[in-house]
Amino acid sequence: MIYDCAIVGGGPAGLNAALVLGRARRNVAIFDDGQPRNRVTRASHGFITRDGVTPADFRRIAHEEVLKYPSVRHWQTGVTGVRKTKNGFCVLTASGKAVEARKLIFASGLKEVFPNIEGLHEYYGKSVFNCPYCDGWEMRDRPLAVISEEPSVFHMAKLLYNWSRDLIVCTNGGAPLTDEQRQRLESRGIRVIRTQVAAFSGHDGQLESIRFADGSLIERGGAFITPKFLPKAEFKDALGYETNDDGGIAVDAAGRSSVKGIYAAGDAAYVRPSQLVYAAAAGSKVAITVNMDLTDEDFGE
Template identity: 35%
Template structure:
């Protein structure tokens, strides 16, 4: 059993950013990372200064090299399986049987997308079936594009994506639940709505060629935006009784603090803004705030 100032679960953008802040504060840090980031299949990343167009893996590789230069930062390739509170903080057990203690805990493990079981969808996810126009919209601007959504989300996405391309089709994959008023607005913007169920996504190495419908029709597309359900990549927050919002995010305040004292969360697990820049920002804040708590617990303690 080893003791640390802070254990960080998750070693992608948010976790590494928190680690660098704490490493520069000379804190004894352990990062536990499974090596399965949700942005792994993405061929390029954007909206992150100095790294525009690089793959998430290339950016993470540089981040790991720079973070691990700080001698008090340790990276463990593994999976955090169990967590419990102790008198001094938290005890974390891994699937390999290792046990570690820490005064503070930062959850940076991200989320896991729940992809529909439609042939070709998973292979295209993150490549040409995408979630964010700010991340990928420029590369597909003015091209034939689909939206895989229904109801209020379908309407909002049609409105949003129309900024990048006017060649749009909404696929509800079944009976539309978009309101009549919203359908009228969508049609007034020359956007088609297709309610027929999807049979398959035809693609070449993840790049969409077309969508085949169960009625036999085929729709040519270069890209498709989709909002899919997700679950937390780890159930550690649940084990510790951290509050989870209705959409499924870990609830944090403006300092990245969860509802459990001493536990912080950052990155995709606690924010709907899924980007490397946002993960880095929230990770830095979590690291700074965890360090501030550690400082205050010593500095403000009564001395006898």
């Protein structure tokens, strides 16, 4: 069987794409390794009707809705390779399956690379986060730290000032701020610390203090950190699609990549901000594009 579309990735972008295509009576194969980036988060926010939903419940509800359409098939397995065929593409899975499809959507998201801070993973998703729109409300009025070596640290600090006026900025040994930016932060009472961060400490996932490389300690009730993001699935060499400056798959406004028949949605195309609602919307949009392209081909256009 040759599917109309194969979707690599089972997050909000991939699942919403599968939903739209299933409702369009397209045969869809969706592949998901069961390791979403937000699995460490206790709750997801900012998605109307699902504000505060756990990642596990979100996926359970989504699977129930998507898989009620008989033309959608789901495999919980990673994808190890993709190659072009005369009919489109062949997806190779970690479980040894080979599935052919006319079109291919990458919705596999990103993976995070964190700075080397002792204890970070004990607190990430509980009291240490990366998105203020996702978790700023829960951290409101706490003493917070913004930890980043990136120039975006100034923007992050300004944003978080809306949720807490008790802020420090830690540049972790780097110098991403200009003198003017540092002065503007300090004029608001936001202290800038350039010393490298050594460790987090606290209890039950709740941050209590940050220790620096010089041995100094500062009490904090939460933190926002900027990890580096890399594509979770990389098939550029095999398929030849172009990437954007952030390393995501370069797409046009409708989600088409530079290779005919390949599309990308959500974090795979490095859509920002990285939120459920943005990813789901991108999945819907690219699915409509795929269905239209299939329809045009079937009518010989």
